Amino acid sequence: MKNRVFSLMLKGLFVILLILVAAPIVNMLVSLSPGLIEYVFQDKDIVRSIFFTLEASFYATLFGLLFGIPAAYLLARNDFWGKGVIEAIVDIPVMFPHSAAGIALLSIYGSRFIFGKFFALFGIEFVDTAMGVILGMFFVSFSYLVNSAKEGFKKVDVHLEYVAQNLGATRFQAFRRVVLPCSFSDILSGMIMMWARGLSEFGAVVILAYHPMTAPVMIYERFTSFGLQYSKPISVIMIYVSLIIFIVLRFVQHKMKVKDKGKR
Numbered sequence: 001m002k003n004r005v006f007s008l009m010l011k012g013l014f015v016i017l018l019i020l021v022a023a024p025i026v027n028m029l030v031s032l033s034p035g036l037i038e039y040v041f042q043d044k045d046i047v048r049s050i051f052f053t054l055e056a057s058f059y060a061t062l063f064g065l066l067f068g069i070p071a072a073y074l075l076a077r078n079d080f081w082g083k084g085v086i087e088a089i090v091d092i093p094v095m096f097p098h099s100a101a102g103i104a105l106l107s108i109y110g111s112r113f114i115f116g117k118f119f120a121l122f123g124i125e126f127v128d129t130a131m132g133v134i135l136g137m138f139f140v141s142f143s144y145l146v147n148s149a150k151e152g153f154k155k156v157d158v159h160l161e162y163v164a165q166n167l168g169a170t171r172f173q174a175f176r177r178v179v180l181p182c183s184f185s186d187i188l189s190g191m192i193m194m195w196a197r198g199l200s201e202f203g204a205v206v207i208l209a210y211h212p213m214t215a216p217v218m219i220y221e222r223f224t225s226f227g228l229q230y231s232k233p234i235s236v237i238m239i240y241v242s243l244i245i246f247i248v249l250r251f252v253q254h255k256m257k258v259k260d261k262g263k264r
Contacts, residue, residue: 028236029243040233046218050238053215054245056130057198060137064145064194069187072146073175076153090143098140102207105132105139109208132209137198144197145190152186153179192249199242 040046075087093101109126110116116126126132156179164174180187202216210217215238223231 025239028232028239031232031236037237040237045213046215046234046237049213049215049218050234050241052130052133052212053199053238054241056133056214057137057195057201060134060141060198061145061191061195063134063138064142065187065191068142068146068190069149072149073153073179075146076150077158090146093140094143098201098203099207100203101140102136102204105136105204105208109135126208128209128211130209130212133205133212133214136204136208137201140201140204141194141197144193145187148190148193149183149187152183152190155186156182188249188252192246196242196246199238 071090075083075090106127107113108115109119109132111120111125111127119125124131126135160178160182161171161174164178165171169177200216201214202220205214206217206220213221215234219231219234219238222234
């Protein structure tokens with residue numbers, strides 16, 4: 001009897017959670033209409049902001065791969081003094097308010113500050129530029145990729161690398177041909193989370209680079225300037241675009257996991 005009550009309580013709490021989370025999303029999804037679609041795609045600024053958001057988050061994810069994969073591999077394969085501090089630094093951007101992240105970025109990448117002046121020598125600026133948007137997205141989301149890749153690397157037995165090296169492979173070849181394929185589903189999961197987090201970023205981006213406008217910034221701008229009626233269409237379209245891409249990527253990830261299990 002007690003077990004049954006406990007089971008019912010768990011199911012009840014789970015249903016409440018689903019309702020609380022799903023209700024706002026479903027309400028937005030069912031509000032899509034031909035007129036709303038027509039309104040959105042007739043507004044070139046909205047279309048431009050949506051495609052720019054997708055593109056900027058994609059480039060932020062590419063930067064995450066370039067810098068995050070080596071970091072994840074080093075953290076997964078090595079124990080050293082200060083490792084806990086470095087792992088905490090990787091996690092910090094997720095933990096503190098993203099408006100604070102924007103202030104932190106502006107305080108060092110602004111045109112009057114050290115990194116801003118340095119990159120300006122190469123013609124790269126971050127305030128109110130696409131590079132600033134990408135930087136903001138990267139800063140608040142790269143830890144998802146690093147942590148997911150790190151867990152994937154930990155799952156790969158280090159002895160497989162030793163075997164590959166004993167058979168004549170270099171350490172890089174062992175990493176590329178053994179470690180990466182075996183942990184790719186975890187890396188892909190991290191990429192999906194990083195890309196998705198970049199799409200939704202507002203705080204860091206709006207402070208460092210208000211322009212060019214991403215979809216979240218445009219939603220905020222339309223809401224504060226014209227109200228809910230003019231901001232809701234952008235929100236609905238972004239939810240649909242994100243949901244479709246997210247489902248496709250998750251489907252690909254699931255197929256890859258099934259394929260990996262079949263090989264084992």
